[in-house]
Amino acid sequence: MGEMLKGKSAVVTGAGRGIGKGVALALAAEGAKVVVNDVGVPLGGDEQSSTPAEEVVAEIKAAGGEAIASMDSVADWDSAEKIINTCVDNFGGIDILVNVAGILRDRMLKNISKEEWEAVIQVNLNGTFYPIRHACNHMINKGNGRIINLTSRAALGISAGNSNYVAAKGGITSFTQAIALELGRKGVTCNVVFPAGWTRMTSSIPEDRIRVMCAQRGLTTKKEAEELPIDELGRKAFGDPGDPGALVAFLASDAAADINGQLFFAGMRQISRYVYPKPEFPERIIFTEHDCWTASEVARLFPNTIGKGLINPSPKKEKK
Numbered sequence: 001m002g003e004m005l006k007g008k009s010a011v012v013t014g015a016g017r018g019i020g021k022g023v024a025l026a027l028a029a030e031g032a033k034v035v036v037n038d039v040g041v042p043l044g045g046d047e048q049s050s051t052p053a054e055e056v057v058a059e060i061k062a063a064g065g066e067a068i069a070s071m072d073s074v075a076d077w078d079s080a081e082k083i084i085n086t087c088v089d090n091f092g093g094i095d096i097l098v099n100v101a102g103i104l105r106d107r108m109l110k111n112i113s114k115e116e117w118e119a120v121i122q123v124n125l126n127g128t129f130y131p132i133r134h135a136c137n138h139m140i141n142k143g144n145g146r147i148i149n150l151t152s153r154a155a156l157g158i159s160a161g162n163s164n165y166v167a168a169k170g171g172i173t174s175f176t177q178a179i180a181l182e183l184g185r186k187g188v189t190c191n192v193v194f195p196a197g198w199t200r201m202t203s204s205i206p207e208d209r210i211r212v213m214c215a216q217r218g219l220t221t222k223k224e225a226e227e228l229p230i231d232e233l234g235r236k237a238f239g240d241p242g243d244p245g246a247l248v249a250f251l252a253s254d255a256a257a258d259i260n261g262q263l264f265f266a267g268m269r270q271i272s273r274y275v276y277p278k279p280e281f282p283e284r285i286i287f288t289e290h291d292c293w294t295a296s297e298v299a300r301l302f303p304n305t306i307g308k309g310l311i312n313p314s315p316k317k318e319k320k
C-alpha cells in the first residue's frame with residue numbers, strides 16, 4: 001500500500017462500479033479511508049441494489065484498506081448530506097470528495113422528454129452540487145480539501161444525441177471553475193477530470209460505432225475491427241476503467257495543493273491537460289470605429305476576420 005493519502009478521509013460517489021470503483025480502489029491503495037457511495041442503479045437510473053458498493057468495500061478491506069459503504073443517492077439534497085455525514089461521523093472529517101455518479105438517457109433533441117432531461121440533470125449536475133455543498137464547510141473550516149469532479153469530453157461539443165448529458169457535464173465543468181475561484185483561497189482545490197474507460201456506460205454505445213472507431217483511429221486493422229469480440233475492442237477504444245484513478249489520487253494528495261481550476265483527461269494510458277476558454281484570450285477579435293456596431297458592418301467585416309476558416313460541425317444535408 002502507498003502512503004500518499006495516509007490519514008485522509010474520502011467520499012467517492014458512483015463508486016460501486018466502472019470508473020468510480022477504480023477511483024475508490026486507487027484512493028484506498030494510497031492509504032485514504034473511503035466512503036464508497038453507490039445507489040446501484042442501472043444505466044438509466046431506475047431501480048436500486050446495494051451490492052456494488054458493498055462489493056467494493058469488501059475488495060478494499062481484503063487489500064488491507066479501510067472503507068465503508070453508502071447507498072444514499074447523490075440526486076437528493078438530504079440523502080447527499082447523509083453521504084458526507086457518513087464520512088465525517090465514521091472517519092472524523094472529510095478531506096477528499098470525488099464526484100463520479102452519473103446516468104445516461106440518450107435521445108435526439110426532437111424526441112427527448114422533460115423527464116429524461118430532468119433525470120440526467122438531477123443525477124449528474126445537481127448530484128455534483130449537493131455533495132459539494134454539504135462537504136465544503138467542513139473543508140473550509142479545516143483550511144484544506146480536494147474536490148475532483150468527473151465530467152466528460154462530451155461537454156466539449158463532440159457528441160450528438162445526448163444533449164441532456166452534455167448540458168449536465170458542461171454545467172459541472174463551468175461550475176468547477178467558479179468554485180475553484182471561491183474555494184482555492186481557503187485551501188480547497190477543485191478540478192475536473194474527463195475520464196475514459198470500458199464500462200457498462202461505454203458498452204451502451206452501439207457496437208458498430210465502436211468497430212468503426214477502432215479502425216478509424218488505427219487501434220486495430222480493419223479486419224480486426226470487424227472480427228474481434230466487442231469487449232476486446234471496447235477496451236482498446238476506451239481503456240481500463242481503473243486507469244483514471246491514479247490521476248485522481250494524485251490530485252487528492254498534498255502534492256497537488258496548488259493545482260486548482262484545471263481540466264484533465266485521464267484514460268487509455270494517457271493523461272492530458274485542457275485549456276478552459278478565458279475571456280481575456282478570445283481566438284479572434286474585431287472592433288468598430290463607431291460607438292456601436294451595425295448589423296451591416298458586422299456582415300461586411302465578419303467573413304474575412306472572425307468568421308475566417310469557420311467550419312460548420314453539422315452542415316445542412318439536402319433532402320433526397
Ligand SMILES: NC(=O)c1ccc[n+]([C@@H]2O[C@H](COP(=O)([O-])OP(=O)(O)OC[C@H]3O[C@@H](n4cnc5c(N)ncnc54)[C@H](O)[C@@H]3O)[C@@H](O)[C@H]2O)c1
Pocket residue numbers: 013014015016017018019020037038039040041042043045052072073074075100101102103123127150151152153194195196197198199200201202238241
Ligand atoms: N466510461 C467512460 O468512458 C466515461 C467517459 C466520460 C465520462 N464518464 C463519466 O464518468 C462517470 C462514471 O462512468 P462509468 O462509465 O463508470 O459509469 P457506470 O454506469 O459504470 O457507473 C456509474 C455509477 O454511478 C452510480 N449512480 C448512478 N446514479 C447514482 C446516484 N443517484 N447516487 C449514487 N450513485 C449513483 C451507478 O449505480 C453506477 O455504479 C460518469 O459520471 C460518466 O458520465 C465516463
